Amino acid sequence: MNPADTSRPQLKTRRINLDTGRENVVLISRRSKALRPEVFRGFSRVELRCGPKVLLATLLITDDDTLVGPDDVGLAEPAFRRFSEPVGSFVTVTPAASPRSLDAVRAKIQGHTLSATEISAIVDDLTHYRYSDMEIAAFLISSASFMTSDELLALTHAMAQAGTQLTWDKPIVVDKHCIGGIPGNRTSMIVVPIVAAHGLTIPKTSSRAITSPAGTADTMEMLARVDLGVEQMKEVVRACHGCLVWGGHVNLSPADDILISVERPLSVDTREQMVASIMSKKLAAGSTHLLIDLPVGPAAKLTSAMEAMRLRKLFEFVGDHFGISVEVVTTDGRQPIGRGIGPVLEAQDVMAVLANDPEAPPDLREKSLRLAAHLLEYDPGLRGGTGYARARDLLESGAALKQMQRIMTPREPRSVTPASEF
Amino acid sequence: MNPADTSRPQLKTRRINLDTGRENVVLISRRSKALRPEVFRGFSRVELRCGPKVLLATLLITDDDTLVGPDDVGLAEPAFRRFSEPVGSFVTVTPAASPRSLDAVRAKIQGHTLSATEISAIVDDLTHYRYSDMEIAAFLISSASFMTSDELLALTHAMAQAGTQLTWDKPIVVDKHCIGGIPGNRTSMIVVPIVAAHGLTIPKTSSRAITSPAGTADTMEMLARVDLGVEQMKEVVRACHGCLVWGGHVNLSPADDILISVERPLSVDTREQMVASIMSKKLAAGSTHLLIDLPVGPAAKLTSAMEAMRLRKLFEFVGDHFGISVEVVTTDGRQPIGRGIGPVLEAQDVMAVLANDPEAPPDLREKSLRLAAHLLEYDPGLRGGTGYARARDLLESGAALKQMQRIMTPREPRSVTPASEF
Numbered sequence: 001m002n003p004a005d006t007s008r009p010q011l012k013t014r015r016i017n018l019d020t021g022r023e024n025v026v027l028i029s030r031r032s033k034a035l036r037p038e039v040f041r042g043f044s045r046v047e048l049r050c051g052p053k054v055l056l057a058t059l060l061i062t063d064d065d066t067l068v069g070p071d072d073v074g075l076a077e078p079a080f081r082r083f084s085e086p087v088g089s090f091v092t093v094t095p096a097a098s099p100r101s102l103d104a105v106r107a108k109i110q111g112h113t114l115s116a117t118e119i120s121a122i123v124d125d126l127t128h129y130r131y132s133d134m135e136i137a138a139f140l141i142s143s144a145s146f147m148t149s150d151e152l153l154a155l156t157h158a159m160a161q162a163g164t165q166l167t168w169d170k171p172i173v174v175d176k177h178c179i180g181g182i183p184g185n186r187t188s189m190i191v192v193p194i195v196a197a198h199g200l201t202i203p204k205t206s207s208r209a210i211t212s213p214a215g216t217a218d219t220m221e222m223l224a225r226v227d228l229g230v231e232q233m234k235e236v237v238r239a240c241h242g243c244l245v246w247g248g249h250v251n252l253s254p255a256d257d258i259l260i261s262v263e264r265p266l267s268v269d270t271r272e273q274m275v276a277s278i279m280s281k282k283l284a285a286g287s288t289h290l291l292i293d294l295p296v297g298p299a300a301k302l303t304s305a306m307e308a309m310r311l312r313k314l315f316e317f318v319g320d321h322f323g324i325s326v327e328v329v330t331t332d333g334r335q336p337i338g339r340g341i342g343p344v345l346e347a348q349d350v351m352a353v354l355a356n357d358p359e360a361p362p363d364l365r366e367k368s369l370r371l372a373a374h375l376l377e378y379d380p381g382l383r384g385g386t387g388y389a390r391a392r393d394l395l396e397s398g399a400a401l402k403q404m405q406r407i408m409t410p411r412e413p414r415s416v417t418p419a420s421e422f
Numbered sequence: 423m424n425p426a427d428t429s430r431p432q433l434k435t436r437r438i439n440l441d442t443g444r445e446n447v448v449l450i451s452r453r454s455k456a457l458r459p460e461v462f463r464g465f466s467r468v469e470l471r472c473g474p475k476v477l478l479a480t481l482l483i484t485d486d487d488t489l490v491g492p493d494d495v496g497l498a499e500p501a502f503r504r505f506s507e508p509v510g511s512f513v514t515v516t517p518a519a520s521p522r523s524l525d526a527v528r529a530k531i532q533g534h535t536l537s538a539t540e541i542s543a544i545v546d547d548l549t550h551y552r553y554s555d556m557e558i559a560a561f562l563i564s565s566a567s568f569m570t571s572d573e574l575l576a577l578t579h580a581m582a583q584a585g586t587q588l589t590w591d592k593p594i595v596v597d598k599h600c601i602g603g604i605p606g607n608r609t610s611m612i613v614v615p616i617v618a619a620h621g622l623t624i625p626k627t628s629s630r631a632i633t634s635p636a637g638t639a640d641t642m643e644m645l646a647r648v649d650l651g652v653e654q655m656k657e658v659v660r661a662c663h664g665c666l667v668w669g670g671h672v673n674l675s676p677a678d679d680i681l682i683s684v685e686r687p688l689s690v691d692t693r694e695q696m697v698a699s700i701m702s703k704k705l706a707a708g709s710t711h712l713l714i715d716l717p718v719g720p721a722a723k724l725t726s727a728m729e730a731m732r733l734r735k736l737f738e739f740v741g742d743h744f745g746i747s748v749e750v751v752t753t754d755g756r757q758p759i760g761r762g763i764g765p766v767l768e769a770q771d772v773m774a775v776l777a778n779d780p781e782a783p784p785d786l787r788e789k790s791l792r793l794a795a796h797l798l799e800y801d802p803g804l805r806g807g808t809g810y811a812r813a814r815d816l817l818e819s820g821a822a823l824k825q826m827q828r829i830m831t832p833r834e835p836r837s838v839t840p841a842s843e844f
Contacts, residue, residue, distance in 0.1 A: 019452070019483035021465035030441070043443035043555075045687065060498075061441035066488070076482075098689070109566050109690060133465075134684055137559035144531050145567045262556055265467065267520065268531060 009033040010090040011073040013050075013083075018076035022261050024057035024129060026093070027067060027074035034073075034093045035061070045096035045132055048073065048083065055083045056096050056130050082129060099125040102135060108142040116154035123158035126255040136262040140273065147272040152314070153321055155272075159280030163254040164230055166286040168237070170201045173286055174375045177278055178293040179311075180215075181301040184338040187293070188216045189244060189350040190368035190395075193404035195375045196242030197394045202375070203237045203285060205247035207260075214343040217246035222347035224408035240406045253280040269301065275314045282324060289325045289378045291371060295333025305330065327374060331367065338364040354401040369395065431455040432512040433495040435472075435505075440498035444683050446479035446551060448515070449489060449496035456495075456515045457483070467518035467554055470495065470505065477505045478518050478552050504551065521547040524557060530564040538576035545580035548677040558684040562695065569694040574736070575743055577694075581702030585676040586652055588708040590659070592623045595708055596797045599700055600715040601733075602637075603723040606760040609715070610638045611666060611772040612790035612817075615826035617797045618664030619816045624797070625659045625707060627669035629682075636765040639668035644769035646830035662828045675702040691723065693733055701740045711747045711800045713793060717755025727752065749796060753789065760786040776823040791817065 011034055016027055026046065028035055041059075048055040057079050068074040073093055075083060085091070102125075104118035114122075122139060125131055131139070143151070176191055188204055195202045206216035206226075217226050226246040228236065233250055236243040248257070256277045263269055282290050292315055296302045302311065312328040319326030338349035338361040352360035353368065372394075373387035382390060394400050433456055438449055448468065450457055463481075470477040479501050490496040495515055497505060507513070524547075526540035536544075544561060547553055553561070565573070598613055610626055617624045628638035628648075642648050648668040650658065655672055658665040670679070678699045685691060704712050714737055716730045717723070724730045734750040741748030760771035760783040774782035775790065794816075795809035804812060816822045 017484050017486035017489070018449075019463075021463045023465045025482075027440075041441075041443045043445045060447075062439050064439035067439070098687070102688075106688075106690060109563055109692075111567070132687070133554070133556040134559035134688060137556035138563050138688055138690065141531055141560050141563035142567075144564075145533070265520070265554070266524075266528075266556060266560055268528060268560065270531075 008092045008094070010092055012071055013080075013085060013087055013089045013091055014068060014072045014074045015080045015087050016067065016074035016076050020058075020076045020078055022078065022129075022258065023133065024055060024079035024082060025060060025076040026057040026079055027060045027062055027076070028093065029065065029068050029070045029072070030061050030063050031070040032068075032073075033070065047094050047096040048075075048079075048091045049094070050083070050085050050089050050091045053083065053085065055079060056099075056132075058132065099130040099135070101125045102131075102138075105135070105139045105142055109138065113148055114151055114154070116150070116157070119151060119154040120158040120161075123155070123162050123255045126258050127162045129258070131258070133262055136259065137266060140259060140262060140266070140268060140270075143272065144268060144270040147270075149317065152272050152276060153318065155276040156279045156283065156318055156322070159253045159255045159276060160283035163251040163284060165284050166203065166230070166234075166250075166252070168201055168203065168286050172288055172378055172380075173201045173203065174289045174291070174378050175202060175204065175282055175285065175287040176291040176293065176371055176375060177282065178295065179274065179278070179301055182295045182297075182333050182337060183214075183341045184336040184346055184349065184364070185295065185367075186216060186219050186338065186346045186350050187364065187368040187371055189220060189347075189404075190353050190364070190400070191372045191375065192242045192244050193354065193400040193407060194368070194372040194391050194394045196240055196407065197399040197403035198376055198379065198390065199241055200375065200379055201237065202242040203233065204242060204244050205233075205250055205252060205281070205285060206244065207247055214341075214346055216244070217248075218343045219346040219350070220244045221246070222343050223351070236407060240403060242403070243407055247281065252284040253277070256280060271311055271314060275311070275318055279315070279318045279322070279324070283322050287324055289375070290319065290327070291374050292326060292328045293371060294328060294330045296330050297333030297335070300333030302330075302333070325378075329371070329374065337361070337367060354395070354404055356396060356398070356401075365395075430514045430516070432514055434493055435502075435507060435509055435511045435513055436490060436494045436496045437502045437509050438489065438496035438498050442480075442498045442500055444500065444551075444680065445555065446477060446501035446504060447482060447498040448479040448501055449482045449484055449498070450515065451487065451490050451492045451494070452483050452485050453492040454490075454495075455492065467520075469516050469518040470497075470501075470513045471516070472505070472507050472511050472513045475505065475507065477501060478521075478554075480554065521552040521557070523547045524553075524560075527557070527561045527564055531560065535570055536573055536576070538572070538579070541573060541576040542580040542583075545577070545584050545677045548680050549584040551680070553680070555684055558681065559688060562681060562684060562688070562690060562692075565694065566690060566692045569692075571739065574694050574698055575740065577698040578701045578705065578740055578744070581675045581677045581698060582705035585673040585706060587706050588625065588652070588656075588672075588674070590623055590625065590708050594710055594800055594802075595623045595625065596711045596713070596800050597624060597626060597704055597707065597709040598713040598715065598793055598797060599704065600717065601696065601700070601723055604717045604719075604755050604759060605636075605763045606758040606768055606771065606786070607717065607789075608638060608641050608760065608768045608772050609786065609790040609793055611642060611769075611826075612775050612786070612822070613794045613797065614664045614666055615776065615822040615829060616790070616794040616813050616816045618662055618829065619821040619825035620798055620801065620812065621663055622797065622801055623659065624664040625655065626664060626666050627655075627672055627674060627703070627707060628666065629669055636763075636768055638666070639670075640765045641768040641772070642666045643668070644765050645773070658829060662825060664825070665829055669703065674706040675699070678702060693736060697733070697736045697740055701737070701744070701746070704746060705744055709746055711797070712741065712749070713796050714748060714750045715793060716750060716752045718752050719755030719757070722755030724752075724755070747800075751793070751796065759783070759789060776817070776826055778818060778820070778823075787817075
């Protein structure tokens with residue numbers, strides 16, 4: 001690109017070895033010709049442009065020429081990867097206009113109800129990293145106080161549309177989801193192999209830890225690769241009927257990961273956001289039948305049957321709207337499940353159950369069997385009421401363990417991008 | 423300090439030439455012995471400790487040893503200044519617990535009303551830079567939807583208490599404040615010299631631009647130093663009855679500046695926050711009589727007389743509670759005031775009015791005279807109804823210009839800390 005293309009001063013990109021997490025960060029010299037001190041301050045938001053390509057980032061300023069010279073702009077690692085232009089490209093740097101959809105957030109703050117178009121614009125800006133942390137927080141908190149049913153549906157739909165949308169060539173695609181909050185609750189790793197051994201399709205993606213010491217993806221990673229891409233995931237499901245992968249590389253409902261990155265440090269978890277988050281992922285994953293596990297207990301996310309019922313109704317409402325058959329079970333969330341807490345011990349508990357080890361934690365085994373039984377009943381070919389017996393047979397015969405071993409075998413070489421970079 | 427004092431790994435501090443604005447930022451090597459990858463991610467919050475001293479900061483991670491070695495922690499400039507420990511100090515770095523008062527913010531998000539104690543804890547954490555931008559946004563938006571009268575009083579009080587509290591040995595200390603939003607509206611720079619020339623005490627602090635191209639502090643800076651500290655400001659007021667300084671170094675209601683640093687990029691400006699912000703500054707400034715200018719117009723902050731009335735009542739309510747005699751005037755905010763926009767041209771307009779230049783903008787002159795007239799009427803020695811004539815006399819006789827020249831003369835050498843560092 002010719003630096004004379006435009007009248008604005010152009011800066012040459014450099015790559016700065018800085019891990020700034022989800023946030024895009026760029027570095028400019030205080031002596032930069034592009035820096036207008038009345039506009040730019042440390043931590044203000046700027047816009048990088050290179051042809052049609054645009055990146056919003058947080059600005060750091062330095063006097064240290066060894067970091068960036070006055071004619072350069074330094075891109076910290078995540079910004080560099082997302083911008084994906086070679087080092088030495090010419091870019092303009094201007095103060096960032098707020099993302100346009102922020103007007104809708106401001107309206108929401110003032111008590112207005114948002115249209116599906118406005119919500120979809122917000123999700124689009126979120127997905128493209130155009131919101132800063134404070135802007136994400138403003139959106140989350142403004143919708144925490146109230147969200148109409150229509151807003152909830154629009155948010156779920158927009159989030160599902162924003163990323164990968166999986167389709168499976170099967171009439172029944174089952175899934176289970178637990179709202180989390182109970183340490184050691186690693187039932188998915190037992191339920192998936194049982195259900196897959198039966199022959200039902202169960203393409204399970206999981207998150208890393210949000211509130212507890214380990215998420216299913218963290219625990220599964222003790223046993224097998226979880227950072228599969230869409231094609232690899234499809235291949236595993238084709239071969240084994242089920243999979244257990246981390247959702248991060250599959251890019252289902254990417255706005256959700258961005259919202260969670262602010263919800264987590266704020267410890268703000270509202271009912272509507274939770275339902276939109278979960279249902280958008282399931283909608284994008286192509287699920288037709290979904291079992292939701294709501295643990296209730298004094299230290300769980302839900303502390304009363306009344307709360308659980310209100311949440312159940314929201315799940316049913318959204319499921320019905322999008323044609324997903326949703327079943328919600330409330331379970332005992334009064335204490336941790338299994339013996340160990342943390343990825344290593346939880347993985348041992350899971351494998352002990354699958355191996356029918358007499359020392360295996362009976363609570364984890366029993367809860368998994370009951371959840372698997374619910375899912376198996378979705379099979380029209382199974383005689384009503386025999387789901388539990390079938391699940392137990394598949395576990396006790398070793399079929400579930402064998403299925404788990406198949407699921408654990410990746411068919412592709414390990415990708416070169418370590419998971420920690422995302 | 424002895425690195426063997428504690429069992430946690432200690433890191434040696436380095437200073438990193440990075441301007442990160444209001445945000446504290448520290449840098450750690452990915453190979454650091456203190457870094458536990460399951461806990462630390464780029465942009466997560468960490469806590470630095472050195473003896474009793476604690477600093478909360480945002481973490482950046484690097485593999486570049488020339489920035490920080492594995493045994494070091496790099497402090498970006500603002501973090502280094504606020505921590506104020508020498509380079510080479512030993513510190514521990516641990517994941518930051520959220521500030522405790524964030525529980526109150528979460529309660530507010532869920533619709534609870536906060537106690538004075540909770541609000542005071544929030545203001546204390548804000549003032550000590552313990553809130554990240556997203557946490558500040560969460561607090562702002564959670565109180566944007568509703569704030570009770572008691573919460574508003576508690577917030578005003580806590581904010582006033584959090585910084586410098588000025589006292590003046592005078593029965594009457596007047597002040598004026600415009601809620602802003604009208605370009606060119608530089609009446610303070612004319613009102614203050616008129617009122618001070620009369621002999622009333624008017625210690626005026628101003629902000630830099632929030633929404634318009636220049637704030638009074640920016641415009642005044644074209645003519646004189648505005649970055650005075652408390653003692654310098656007191657000296658000018660003692661000598662001249664009035665001053666025109668930037669509030670930044672005087673540290674009145676410091677939490678307000680922190681809230682504004684998030685309100686501004688979000689463009690969120692709620693009635694209650696505005697009243698708490700202004701009244702906390704006036705309370706801390708020791709004002710006894712306050713005139714508030716509310717411009718009303720289609721592009722102003724207030725677009726209708728009804729809105730202005732609701733805001734007026736809030737100001738009167740808070741003023742009455744804290745014993746400040748508040749008078750609110752609504753003014754014509756349909757267009758900019760004066761000829762020029764921006765600090766240089768606005769300063770020219772102001773000086774033209776003070777010098778009785780026939781080319782001086784008549785709207786700026788007239789509005790300033792009317793506001794000054796209101797303030798002069800607070801003098802019990804002045805015959806009722808003669809405020810305007812007295813203001814005009816002081817302007818036309820050149821007394822106001824002479825007073826402005828005195829106010830502009832700083833008595834102390836320029837401080838070594840440039841304003842841009844704050």
